[in-house]
Amino acid sequence: MKYLMLRSLETALRRRASSSSLSHLSRRSYSSGSNPERKVAVLGAAGGIGQPLALLMKLNPLVSKLALYDIAGTPGVAADVSHVNTRSEVAGYMGEDQLGQALEGSDLVVIPAGVPRKPGMTRDDLFNINAGIVKSLCTAIAKYCPNAIVNMISNPVNSTVPIAAEVFKKAGTYDEKKLFGVTMLDVVRAKTFYAGKAKVPVAEVNVPVVGGHAGITILPLFSQVTPKSNGLSDEEIKALTKRTQDGGTEVVEAKAGKGSATLSMAYAGAVFADACLKGLNGVPDIVECSYVQSSITELPFFASKVRLGKNGVEEVLGLGPLSDFEKQGLENLKAELKSSIEKGVKFANQ
Ligand code: NAD
Ligand code: LMR
Numbered sequence: 001m002k003y004l005m006l007r008s009l010e011t012a013l014r015r016r017a018s019s020s021s022l023s024h025l026s027r028r029s030y031s032s033g034s035n036p037e038r039k040v041a042v043l044g045a046a047g048g049i050g051q052p053l054a055l056l057m058k059l060n061p062l063v064s065k066l067a068l069y070d071i072a073g074t075p076g077v078a079a080d081v082s083h084v085n086t087r088s089e090v091a092g093y094m095g096e097d098q099l100g101q102a103l104e105g106s107d108l109v110v111i112p113a114g115v116p117r118k119p120g121m122t123r124d125d126l127f128n129i130n131a132g133i134v135k136s137l138c139t140a141i142a143k144y145c146p147n148a149i150v151n152m153i154s155n156p157v158n159s160t161v162p163i164a165a166e167v168f169k170k171a172g173t174y175d176e177k178k179l180f181g182v183t184m185l186d187v188v189r190a191k192t193f194y195a196g197k198a199k200v201p202v203a204e205v206n207v208p209v210v211g212g213h214a215g216i217t218i219l220p221l222f223s224q225v226t227p228k229s230n231g232l233s234d235e236e237i238k239a240l241t242k243r244t245q246d247g248g249t250e251v252v253e254a255k256a257g258k259g260s261a262t263l264s265m266a267y268a269g270a271v272f273a274d275a276c277l278k279g280l281n282g283v284p285d286i287v288e289c290s291y292v293q294s295s296i297t298e299l300p301f302f303a304s305k306v307r308l309g310k311n312g313v314e315e316v317l318g319l320g321p322l323s324d325f326e327k328q329g330l331e332n333l334k335a336e337l338k339s340s341i342e343k344g345v346k347f348a349n350q
Helices: 002-017 050-058 074-082 096-103 123-144 157-171 184-198 234-245 247-255 263-280 324-349
Strands: 039-043 065-070 089-094 108-111 149-152 179-181 209-211 218-220 286-293 301-309 312-316
Touching (some): 039 096, 050 263, 065 074, 065 096, 108 263, 149 263, 157 286, 157 324, 184 209, 184 247, 218 234, 263 286, 263 301, 301 324
Parallel strands (some): 149 179
Antiparallel strands (some): 209 301, 286 301, 301 312
């Protein structure tokens, strides 16, 4: 049963990957080949996202060392994941005393540490706890691996990314090319929901999602979707947009108090981490959506398509042509996103 589940996970990952991302997830390609050494640290590795993400990163042949850090529970997770017969060496680190060791030498740090939502909460309701967690983890990143790429998963992403930027600025290590808010799950959802409605093969669907990662700040650009389906009405596009914006809440409510998206997030996080590693390794034309420092609107942080390269962000791509509905959505999201950014900046500097 477990074997079958893993095989279908692999198949799903490969389908999504089509020709590039995660296409290595086949038995034959578990060897390291000529891939350079890359250390990846996962902070919050014993959590709902952290555990499946650790497994998916263990399946990635671009990773040579996998450091699993949490405040509790990592020895068990690391022992378990380490038995998978793939390239990377796995080590578990537990408690603040071991955070430095976990981070030292990391090329990529993925952060799913922090509390998840319960029904009735907004992502911003997590700010009071998660802002402090992110601030202390980023302080350690600035000290132990200042050149690492950071993939921020912890919510509220609209604020935690600005917090990380401020912490790095204070430490003198900020490189805007290396800080990413992970909004990949919005893209994953938009693709899935669109494919279901338009009856097109999900593996072929591509749709940018821009803005931020909370409610109306999540703006899928279905006018730019490929392959196009002319059969969808404006009402259906509106409904798809709303479902994408509420995708996280749909899972929170279905889990009824037992947390938020973990498995789909681990998948999305693994896809995005893989894209960052490919960029670092010099693979050309790696483009994914992410929430980054940006000047494509008046907001200092904004999610859009980003070209990834050897130094992280190589280019923040523009929005492209928007439908009237999307233009309105863009205007509607700005006030909330601006205030979430300002809240993060203020917190980090107090
Ligand atoms: P979880 O409670 O299952 O796991 C969180 C883990 O973080 C726990 O193991 C906990 O021990 C650990 N942790 C807490 N403080 C820590 C610290 N100081 N250092 C290291 N680890 C610490 O939660 P989860 O379901 O895995 O969600 C984690 C976060 O990811 C939440 O904030 C959630 O809202 C967010 N999330 C983001 C997205 C996204 O699209 N960006 C999607 C889903 C969830
Ligand atoms: C998601 O989009 O699933 C996450 O941001 C978790 C949440 O709280 O919705």
